[in-house]
Amino acid sequence: MNPFDIKSVLLAKHAQHVVLIHFPIALFIMGVAFDFVAQWTGKKSLAAAARYNLLAAAVSTLPTLATGLLAWRIALEGEHLKGILLMHLVFAWISSASLWVIGWVHYRAGQRPEVALPSYRLSLEAVGVLLITVTGHLGGFLSGVNGPG
């Protein structure tokens, strides 16, 4: 298969999910890193970078979730999930929800610059990194990234 065959790439029944998932993972982890450093140094530019990264991460969960659910509907015909597949789905929803909450906290702070970001967000972000790491690990396990396949 030609890797640059647009038709094959776009119409692959579930390949998009494993492509798109990298965006929320990377954006969120970098956003959290910027936020922690911004908190440490007090630099507003870093806080702004963190906000944009975290908002982009929250938005990018939407196509990622959609393609994951489509993969379930198309590749597995919506079969009742169990085991690793079910764990991956549950962790995906929980980590996505945490990304939306964290994104919302930063969005509100961006709307009202006079109000300081709540400090509890750092704990939320740490938990979010843990959740998205577990979700990604399960997804990698399923896709064979960490195996000979």
Added chain:
Amino acid sequence: MKNSLLIFSIGIAAVASSALSAPKPNALQTGAPASAQQAPAAAEVKIDNFSFSLATLTIAVGTTVTWTNNDDIPHTVVGTDKAFKSKVLDTGEKFSFTFTKAGEYPYFCSIHPKMTGKVVVQ
């Protein structure tokens, strides 16, 4: 004389009955293909390390093929032409399908589409 005739008749009857009850020569002895008479009723394909143990399996019509997932990862067995389709097979789970028509049946794992195999039914 009567005794001789009786003994002769018994002898003929014994020879005739032994000839009738003798085993018929089998296909192998007559040179016919062994597979025509000794077609396996079942065959097995193991799933391990993201691959099907037999990339191409050749069987006779009527053979039941059983796939066993020995991998740590869930897999499926789906015919390209949808002739057969398993549910998601977790570790240790099996799926069987009986091939009743001759032909070639390519199949794949719908979770990992690059895992492919083929059953040739003769």
